[in-house]
Amino acid sequence: xxxxxxxxxxxxxxxxxxxxxxxxxxxxxxxxxxxxxxxxxxxxxxxxxxxxxxxxxxxxxxxxxxxxxxxxxxxxxxxxxxxxxxxxxxxxxxxxxxxxxxxxxxxxxxxxxxxxxxxxxxxxxxxxxxxxxxxxxxxxxxxxxxxxxxxxxxxxxxxxxxxxxxxxxxxxxxxxxxxxxxxxxxxxxxxxxxxxxxxxxxxxxxxxxxxxxxxxxxxxxxxxxxxxxxxxxxxxxxxxxxxxxxxxxxxxxxxxxxxxxxxxxxxxxxxxxxxxxxxxxxxxxxxxxxxxxxxxxxxxxxxxxxxxxxxxxxxxxxxxxxxxxxxxxxxxxxxxxxxxxxxxxxxxxxxxxxxxxxxxxxxxxxxxxxxxxxxxxxxxxxxxxxxxxxxxxxxxxxxxxxxxxxxxxxxxxxxxxxxxxxxxxxxxxxxxxxxxxxxxxxxxxxxxxxxxxxxxxxxxxxxxx
Amino acid sequence: xxxxxxxxxxxxxxxxxxxxxxxxxxxxxxxxxxxxxxxxxxxxxxxxxxxxxxxxxxxxxxxxxxxxxxxxxxxxxxxxxxxxxxxxxxxxxxxxxxxxxxxxxxxxxxxxxxxxxxxxxxxxxxxxxxxxxxxxxxxxxxxxxxxxxxxxxxxxxxxxxxxxxxxxxxxxxxxxxxxxxxxxxxxxxxxxxxxxxxxxxxxxxxxxxxxxxxxxxxxxxxxxxxxxxxxxxxxxxxxxxxxxxxxxxxxxxxxxxxxxxxxxxxxxxxxxxxxxxxxxxxxxxxxxxxxxxxxxxxxxxxxxxxxxxxxxxxxxxxxxxxxxxxxxxxxxxxxxxxxxxxxxxxxxxxxxxxxxxxxxxxxxxxxxxxxxxxxxxxxxxxxxxxxxxxxxxxxxxxxxxxxxxxxxxxxxxxxxxxxxxxxxxxxxxxxxxxxxxxxxxxxxxxxxxxxxxxxxxxxxxxxxxxxxxxxxxxxxxxxxxxxxxxxxxx
Numbered sequence: 001x002x003x004x005x006x007x008x009x010x011x012x013x014x015x016x017x018x019x020x021x022x023x024x025x026x027x028x029x030x031x032x033x034x035x036x037x038x039x040x041x042x043x044x045x046x047x048x049x050x051x052x053x054x055x056x057x058x059x060x061x062x063x064x065x066x067x068x069x070x071x072x073x074x075x076x077x078x079x080x081x082x083x084x085x086x087x088x089x090x091x092x093x094x095x096x097x098x099x100x101x102x103x104x105x106x107x108x109x110x111x112x113x114x115x116x117x118x119x120x121x122x123x124x125x126x127x128x129x130x131x132x133x134x135x136x137x138x139x140x141x142x143x144x145x146x147x148x149x150x151x152x153x154x155x156x157x158x159x160x161x162x163x164x165x166x167x168x169x170x171x172x173x174x175x176x177x178x179x180x181x182x183x184x185x186x187x188x189x190x191x192x193x194x195x196x197x198x199x200x201x202x203x204x205x206x207x208x209x210x211x212x213x214x215x216x217x218x219x220x221x222x223x224x225x226x227x228x229x230x231x232x233x234x235x236x237x238x239x240x241x242x243x244x245x246x247x248x249x250x251x252x253x254x255x256x257x258x259x260x261x262x263x264x265x266x267x268x269x270x271x272x273x274x275x276x277x278x279x280x281x282x283x284x285x286x287x288x289x290x291x292x293x294x295x296x297x298x299x300x301x302x303x304x305x306x307x308x309x310x311x312x313x314x315x316x317x318x319x320x321x322x323x324x325x326x327x328x329x330x331x332x333x334x335x336x337x338x339x340x341x342x343x344x345x346x347x348x349x350x351x352x353x354x355x356x357x358x359x360x361x362x363x364x365x366x367x368x369x370x371x372x373x374x375x376x377x378x379x380x381x382x383x384x385x386x387x388x389x390x391x392x393x394x395x396x397x398x399x400x401x402x403x404x405x406x407x408x409x410x411x412x413x414x415x416x417x418x419x420x421x422x423x424x425x426x427x428x429x430x431x432x433x434x435x436x437x438x439x440x441x442x443x444x445x446x447x448x449x450x451x452x453x454x455x456x457x458x459x460x461x462x463x464x465x
Numbered sequence: 466x467x468x469x470x471x472x473x474x475x476x477x478x479x480x481x482x483x484x485x486x487x488x489x490x491x492x493x494x495x496x497x498x499x500x501x502x503x504x505x506x507x508x509x510x511x512x513x514x515x516x517x518x519x520x521x522x523x524x525x526x527x528x529x530x531x532x533x534x535x536x537x538x539x540x541x542x543x544x545x546x547x548x549x550x551x552x553x554x555x556x557x558x559x560x561x562x563x564x565x566x567x568x569x570x571x572x573x574x575x576x577x578x579x580x581x582x583x584x585x586x587x588x589x590x591x592x593x594x595x596x597x598x599x600x601x602x603x604x605x606x607x608x609x610x611x612x613x614x615x616x617x618x619x620x621x622x623x624x625x626x627x628x629x630x631x632x633x634x635x636x637x638x639x640x641x642x643x644x645x646x647x648x649x650x651x652x653x654x655x656x657x658x659x660x661x662x663x664x665x666x667x668x669x670x671x672x673x674x675x676x677x678x679x680x681x682x683x684x685x686x687x688x689x690x691x692x693x694x695x696x697x698x699x700x701x702x703x704x705x706x707x708x709x710x711x712x713x714x715x716x717x718x719x720x721x722x723x724x725x726x727x728x729x730x731x732x733x734x735x736x737x738x739x740x741x742x743x744x745x746x747x748x749x750x751x752x753x754x755x756x757x758x759x760x761x762x763x764x765x766x767x768x769x770x771x772x773x774x775x776x777x778x779x780x781x782x783x784x785x786x787x788x789x790x791x792x793x794x795x796x797x798x799x800x801x802x803x804x805x806x807x808x809x810x811x812x813x814x815x816x817x818x819x820x821x822x823x824x825x826x827x828x829x830x831x832x833x834x835x836x837x838x839x840x841x842x843x844x845x846x847x848x849x850x851x852x853x854x855x856x857x858x859x860x861x862x863x864x865x866x867x868x869x870x871x872x873x874x875x876x877x878x879x880x881x882x883x884x885x886x887x888x889x890x891x892x893x894x895x896x897x898x899x900x901x902x903x904x905x906x907x908x909x910x911x912x913x914x915x916x917x918x919x920x921x922x923x924x925x926x927x928x929x930x931x932x933x934x935x936x937x938x939x940x941x942x943x944x945x946x947x948x949x950x951x952x953x954x955x
Contacts, residue, residue, distance in 0.1 A: 079830070127825045
């Protein structure tokens, strides 16, 4: 008997150990196993590679996929995620800027490209042309977040409602079913509701609309956990291309940063990456990519003779602040001088600067005079996107459009910018009212006194940038 | 006898009673449950023709209608049918068969009816009204009014007679040999659930109220796709995307078509993906029977188009041959430089409804279908869909049997297609299967035959325009006649 006991003890222990290891392995496999998203081409990496957001803020892919089908009434139109301005390339599984990465289970995340790919169409019947690095003019980031939050708040956000929609498209194993039913679906709901809390400050501010973010309030209230204040930082997305020509430029609209590397890290963290998950090597590849990425050429006809005339007008009126090599290009111009809406500048308070030791972002007193490469695709204009066309920008503020629509990507070759008025723009677009706080289209009066002919020539030249 | 014997005896008796009771219950239970467990699985036929006509492609699991309900519908709702029985929708009934062509019956717990490829890709042909209809597999269905069938299923689902009380007596009268448990399942599960599923399906097809009638031989491929696969809200679909009603295509000789721009607007160049996409009208990504579909695919790869069965004036055809070669071949003959490629809408000039009904947002969502599903080691996720700007010029093999012509079936015969649009028939009848050997197409001036009404096609309705494709309209009358004679031989 004793010898039996002696043998039984270790046997039981061994079996228990094996079971434990097995359970551990299965658990690791289904919850933590990380499969890197590496693309040979830097362009593919930019569009679909992970920047480390999935560990903390990744939504289980299958849940993300079926939400628009289960809650279509919470979207602005038909088309699933495309109605929020996400753009699929032909043949690709996820939209540009949406990552699918397996960490235990496939998760959906976002990367730089979600906000930094622009599209345009020549006519409404065309398919979109995607231009990487451009400001995502039709992506409604706030609408996207609000859609996810609305889903999470819906009492139907349960396994009973969600699982059948998933298994319609994808066969789950028994174990996966249980993991989704008892872990991932309830956890996703909880996480989205928590995330909604961290964005509650949005509810008391004007809507961003497509192509804009309140990036630095997000940094203040979400990343740095600073007390809520009354500032409004709604501002346009910026292009990322051609960084090789932007050495030593001040970055962001108000020039808070001068290091591109730091700005990229801030972007990844703002997007949901953590100090642990941030993939430094992949971000280095992105940095190299946007250094070399050329701004897209204007795709329509240009009157070269007229542009030639405009070139001289540009040299006399704009170049010192806006041409590469200009004395003030890439530097902060005091807000009193440029006269544009000051809300974005005031977002970064002294307190924020003090608290952001990890970022070292120091408050400035104005807005950066940006270079104008790829300008044609960067409409609407000014930091808050308050002027729909270049032609409007060369008019006095009282003659600029007071109300227009953003997010419609059909191009207006006469006014230079996206079609922002008329029925079609109204139907898909976001109503931008320049009377709303932080949306003012005042300031930047340069060139408004040119003659009509001069303006026309200047605009023709600006198309060539 | 000791005093202890009595209880022991009782104990034994008690045990035996229990055994008896449990045994009986088990026997009855097995007897009742047995029919649900036996012969489950998709219906298979060894003969490929039978498989095409009656084999399952996986629809029963997804949205199969319980067999006895399906059988009872035309009896209970006879007043909602255009004529007697399912054949009044133009479905083809072979003698001695239980179901019409294009329907399969498989047992999953109980027998269910679903549809397969042959619903839309089989037709009939008669030389004269008195001839026996000849069944032509893989031709575009010329008789089936799928729209009317869908509408019928939507209508009956909200009819109060769709209830166990109303339907069970009919089912039993039709000879259903259901045991007590099966009856219960029918009464309390199958009938109410089928009704709910059909109501849901009806709501996804509600856009049909805003469309021209399909009539026989046509369907709107991509709108139902948007509402059924992606749940796009029906009421938010924009009107200019709702005119995509298109003719069924022939499906013979697929091999030489590999790599061509398939579908009327040429939106996909992969045969497999095109097939899976078409199957999604009847199955889901997880219930699709790849094996069954690939059997059909393999059969179709080299299946020749049927030869013209009536006399051909060879002399005249010989005159037509060079005309075809100089006027049509570059776009329409296998090997032609433009065949299987999209011609821009501005150039082809045909009705743009079908082109506009396929949108970039549909394409975007399609890219996610069949994610993570593979067949024979090949990832099945859709990645070949493209948004085009026109219509594909198709090879004309067996063109004689593919009337009416153009993508929306707006021109009844080949001879009419060679006339300028204003000289083509403005209205005509579809669904009649008697062949017009002179004009090449189906006779189109017959509004009814017996108790069957044919469908009046109005080219002035949205999506039905008969304009465009004006190639050959300037030929002389003699040249046109010769060209049409030659085209019978394709």
